[in-house]
Amino acid sequence: MQVIINPHQENWSSILKRPAIDNSSLQEKVKAVLDDVKLNGNRAVKKYTNDFDKVTLNHFAVTSDEIEEAEAMLSDALKSAIKQAATNIEAFHIKQLSPPEIIETMPGIQCWRKNVGIEKVGLYIPGGTAPLFSTILMLAIPAQIAGCKEIILCSPPSKDGKLNPAILYAARITGVTKIFKIGGVQAIAAMAYGTETVPQVYKIFGPGNQYVTCAKQMIQQEGIAIDMPAGPSEVCVWADETADTDFIAADLLSQAEHGADSQVLLVCNKETIAKSVITAIEEQLKKLPRQNFAIKALENSKIIVLENTEDAIELINAYAPEHLIISCKDDGQLAERIINTGSVFLGNYSPESVGDYASGTNHTLPTNGFAKAYSGVSVDSFVKKITFQKLTQQGLQNIASTVVAMAEAEGLDAHANAVKVRMEK
Numbered sequence: 001m002q003v004i005i006n007p008h009q010e011n012w013s014s015i016l017k018r019p020a021i022d023n024s025s026l027q028e029k030v031k032a033v034l035d036d037v038k039l040n041g042n043r044a045v046k047k048y049t050n051d052f053d054k055v056t057l058n059h060f061a062v063t064s065d066e067i068e069e070a071e072a073m074l075s076d077a078l079k080s081a082i083k084q085a086a087t088n089i090e091a092f093h094i095k096q097l098s099p100p101e102i103i104e105t106m107p108g109i110q111c112w113r114k115n116v117g118i119e120k121v122g123l124y125i126p127g128g129t130a131p132l133f134s135t136i137l138m139l140a141i142p143a144q145i146a147g148c149k150e151i152i153l154c155s156p157p158s159k160d161g162k163l164n165p166a167i168l169y170a171a172r173i174t175g176v177t178k179i180f181k182i183g184g185v186q187a188i189a190a191m192a193y194g195t196e197t198v199p200q201v202y203k204i205f206g207p208g209n210q211y212v213t214c215a216k217q218m219i220q221q222e223g224i225a226i227d228m229p230a231g232p233s234e235v236c237v238w239a240d241e242t243a244d245t246d247f248i249a250a251d252l253l254s255q256a257e258h259g260a261d262s263q264v265l266l267v268c269n270k271e272t273i274a275k276s277v278i279t280a281i282e283e284q285l286k287k288l289p290r291q292n293f294a295i296k297a298l299e300n301s302k303i304i305v306l307e308n309t310e311d312a313i314e315l316i317n318a319y320a321p322e323h324l325i326i327s328c329k330d331d332g333q334l335a336e337r338i339i340n341t342g343s344v345f346l347g348n349y350s351p352e353s354v355g356d357y358a359s360g361t362n363h364t365l366p367t368n369g370f371a372k373a374y375s376g377v378s379v380d381s382f383v384k385k386i387t388f389q390k391l392t393q394q395g396l397q398n399i400a401s402t403v404v405a406m407a408e409a410e411g412l413d414a415h416a417n418a419v420k421v422r423m424e425k
């Protein structure tokens with residue numbers, strides 16, 4: 001990890017760059033797959049599953065026998081861990097739905113807003129290098145709470161043509177209605193356009209690698225909604241001398257192990273912290289089975305020493321990390337100053353892994369600086385908010401002159417007339 005000490009502000013944007021992706025050839029590649037699936041349905045899905053996942057499948061839908069078989073294969077300990085996580089995630093998300101409240105804006109004018117679950121949603125569960133079954137809890141639980149009727153799920157098959165049993169178990173307990181063994185761009189295309197077996201959905205959720213993220217952004221241009229661009233995982237740890245450098249190293253490695261394209265950042269106020277974290281990373285890396293991914297990700301990662309707290313706040317807000325861990329003395333006060341991030345973890349005992357799995361918050365979060373404008377997934381992401389109004393005759397009378405004046409000033413006489421005709425009768 002490169003250590004940069006008190007960088008000048010004019011260099012921040014180049015220091016904070018995410019790992020570069022060659023978007024031009026990526027978009028071409030992704031478009032070819034999207035177009036093929038749109039035109040040829042299952043036949044194209046089969047071809048790309050063969051090409052990219054190295055398995056030939058004639059049927060993509062998971063059967064109920066496969067789900068039962070998967071459940072029997074899981075240990076009781078893992079099943080109860082998944083259930084505990086699901087309970088916490090449900091408890092946190094259920095409070096996000098507020099019942100409709102009728103507001104009387106003027107006498108006789110009542111307005112209200114109702115949440116309606118998006119009828120058909122598609123969940124993408126990454127599985128290229130790790131079966132991220134925890135992501136099912138993060139997506140299907142809020143979808144259920146929102147009242148979505150059809151919740152379909154796609155995830156890449158392994159070379160033996162199966163999905164990880166924990167994926168099937170998590171999907172079953174969270175009410176997913178159909179599961180398909182399809183990954184990558186072909187999965188996004190199948191859910192966006194529909195195929196002979198995969199139903200078309202109205203909104204697609206879930207993180208994924210650069211191909212998946214690019215496909216989601218491209219189908220969005222065709223009118224299918226997406227949650228957000230959630231790409232390679234990232235974490236920023238902000239630490240002072242009260243932090244434990246072994247904990248910092250472990251937190252940085254926890255996201256670096258996701259993939260070579262992940263990025264982690266340490267912002268600290270002393271060079272000694274940087275040195276000690278590097279030593280701890282070297283020690284911990286040796287024991288990690290996914291050290292190859294982590295080593296690559298660390299090559300794209302930085303340690304920035306900033307002695308001035310105001311500078312640190314400004315830099316973190318400019319970077320807009322997916323996750324921010326604040327291991328500083330005044331964590332609560334400092335957290336108040338953070339305006340651009342997906343999710344914040346305060347103090348020495350809040351590792352990001354707990355949010356990834358089980359504390360209750362959602363782990364599908366905006367990466368790549370999108371936290372400047374996007375929020376993470378929540379129940380809100382799965383609902384449309386429909387507004388309603390009902391006016392009495394007196395209510396219309398009370399607002400008539402306002403609407404007529406505005407409509408006439410816009411030169412829209414028919415608008416004005418829709419009010420006048422009622423007043424004159």
Ligand SMILES: NC(=O)c1ccc[n+]([C@@H]2O[C@H](COP(=O)([O-])OP(=O)(O)OC[C@H]3O[C@@H](n4cnc5c(N)ncnc54)[C@H](O)[C@@H]3O)[C@@H](O)[C@H]2O)c1
Pocket residue numbers: 029052053125126127128129130132135156157182183184185186207208209210211212230231232233258259261262322363364365366367
């Ligand atoms: N931001 C978040 O909330 C969040 C949450 C979890 C995971 N993630 C990220 O999701 C990503 C998961 O990536 P992954 O690769 O393990 O799984 P993935 O399921 O996203 O991608 C695997 C698929 O990519 C496709 N693919 C592979 N090589 C290809 C190629 N050369 N051309 C076209 N398609 C190709 C294949 O079809 C394969 O099925 C990681 O980067 C991780 O950091 C992000």
Ligand SMILES: N[C@H](CO)Cc1c[nH]c[nH+]1
Pocket residue numbers: 132134135232233234255322356363364365
């Ligand atoms: N850290 C990921 C989000 O960036 C989520 C995840 C799933 N499993 C482990 N981690």
Ligand SMILES: [Zn+2]
Pocket residue numbers: 233254255258356
């Ligand atoms: Zn993670």
